[in-house]
Amino acid sequence: MKKVFRLIIISALLLGILIPVVDHFYQEEEKAAVTMAQESRDRTINELFKLAEEAYYEGNYSTAENYYQEIIELSPFNLESRRNLAVIYNDQNKLQAENKTRMQLTILSNQNQDYLDLAVNFYELNNQLASNYILENKVDEQLEQESLRYQKYYYLIKNDLDLDNLDKAEEYLMKITNLKVNQSEVYLLSAELNRKKDNFKQAFNNYQSAYEENRGQTYLFKNMAEMLELAGEEIEAYNYWQRTLSYGWFRDLAYQKINQYQDKYPQLKPDAEDQEEPEEINPFTLEASWREVEELKNQEENQLLRIGLQENNEHLLFQYSDPFSVVYDGKIIYRAEPRKNYLLEIEAGSIFIRTEEERLRLGSSDLEYQIYSSQQNSSFYVYNINYGQGYFWQGSGNRQYRGNMIIKGEGEEFTLINQVELTPYLVSVVPSEIYASWPEEALKAQAVAARSYTLSNLGRHSSDGYDLCSSVHCAAYNGIMSENERTTEAVLSTQGESAV
Structure with a gap:
């Protein structure tokens, strides 16, 4: 009996030990299986991200959409895939599909940037009420990032102007003005408000201020002329229609207005006999509006590009930020000296460089010359350079560029080429292709896409003597005036990344 009792006790002890051991073994085995499944899923998701990015960079939007949809099915809470999918829909102008994606995204993330992007999407869908509701009720009033506050107020103003809530628009306009950001755009918002309030002369002043902040906006002369007309100042309006025409904007309308006012006011018609010669402008007294050039920290050395800025030049007025040399x-x-006007001009088969004090022959107008500064972070400034040629927004204005100049002589004319490294070039191009307020990952994706496009299209204008042009035929390249801190960071943080 004692033996049986002892046996029972020993068996119970063994079972007490073995059962937890076996149970632990099965639990660990189950955890290992779950871990392996999660790791397999994560590898699949990472691979799908790579495939989606490659498809996006190659312009295969539908393929990229499918990959991101697969990621969402595998991981419904993957916010990055939903943000990227929304960007793809926006690129294709599929605003309803973008709206659905961003609605789901905001429910999952509850983040200010996602609510802002949804509000912008509703604005693009002409649903100003929904856009305003999100901006006023879902986006924090005290946003840390100044760029986000600017974006919020900007669209609140645009919505209220469209809805004729002029008092609310004026309230938000005061807030956005205090940010001291993008003052040219703020002046344009003020002009819209004053136009709606029938304050036409004040709207004219706003448009004029916007132009003074960014002299590349020569198309604003039309707006100024229209405001002067509405204010009853027709003679002054006539002068601004003349300026509109002189910059090549809205030619048919400008000619119509000029002829209309010349018929109404005969004194405006030029008299061939009495017409005075236009006052000659001394090019050497013109002042450049230099912008501070941000140093590109941690910039990697990369290949030099030749960007065609302007063809068919007979003369060119320019400055350099630092001492420079002409090299052949x-x-x-x-x-030559820094921040001083120099004029290049062609005459009798030669190219000359002029200052107010001297005129020097550089050599034959069939040759190529490099205008070069050895100083770090140098830039050059060109007066009255044409842009947007062949497109409705074409015009001319002053521009400042990183890098150096190349003058490619072609006999009676020459081509102006900007020799610039890939990274500084992209720093100007990327903000022309995407809103700088968009999510960081979207900016990085655009930076990689722009780099990939640039590298795959080098030599597109090889027959013209340069790699790419500066218009949207290749990529809109406007120099330093286009640069933005957020897109610059996106370009720098993705250096070396491309699909080429």
Whole structure:
């Protein structure tokens, strides 16, 4: 009996030990299986992200959509895939599909940036009431990032102007003005408000201020002329229609207005006999509006590009930020001072460089010359350079560029080329292709896409002597005036990444 009792006790002890051991073994085995399944799913998701990015960079939007949809099915809470999918829909102008995606995204993330992007999407869908509701009730009033506060107020103003809530628009306009950001755009918002309030002369002043902040906006002369007309100042309006025409904007309308006012006011008609010669402008007294050039920290050395800025030049007025030299065939043939106007001009088969004090022949107008500064972070400033040629927004204005100049002589004319490294080039191009207020990952994706496009299209204008042009035929390249801190960071943080 004692033996049986002892046996029972021993068996119970063994079972007490073995059962937890076996149970632990099965639990660990189950955890390992779950871990392996999660790791397999994560690898699949990472691979799908790579495939989606490659498809996006190659312009295969539908394929990229499918990959992101697969990621969402595998991981419904993957916010990055939903944000990227929304960007793809926006690129294709599929605003309803973008709206659905962003609605789901905001429910999952509850983040200010996602609510802002949804509000912008509703604005693009002409649903100003929904856009306003989100901006006023879902986006925090005290946003840390100044760029987000600017975006919020900007769209609140646009919505209220469309809805004729002029008092609310004026209230938000005061807030956005205090940010001291993008003042040219703020002046344009003020002009819209004053136009709706029938304050036409004040709207004219706003448009004029916007132009003074960014002299590349020569198309605003039309708006100024219209405001002066509405204010009853027709003679002054006539002068601004003349300026509109002189910059090549709205030619048919400008000619119509000029002829209309010349018929109404005969004194405006030019008299061939009495017409005075236009006052000659001394090019050497013109002042450049230099912008501070941000140093590109941690910039990697990369290949030099040749960007065609302007063809068919007979003369060119320019400055450099630092001392510079004119180089031909590896030899310095002229040294020059910083921040002083220099005029290049062609005459009798030669190219000359002029200052107010001297005129020097550089050499034959069939040759190529490099205008070069050895200073770090140098830039050059060109007066009255044409842009947007062949497109409805074409015009001319002053521009500042990183890098150096190349003058490619072609006999009676020359081509102006900007020699610039890939990264500084992209720093100007990317903000022309995407809103700088968009999510960081979207900016990085655009930076990689722009780099990939640039590298795959080098030599597109090889027959013209440069790699790419500066218009949207290749990529809109406007120099330093287009740069934005957020897109610059996106370009720098993705250096070396491309689909090429």
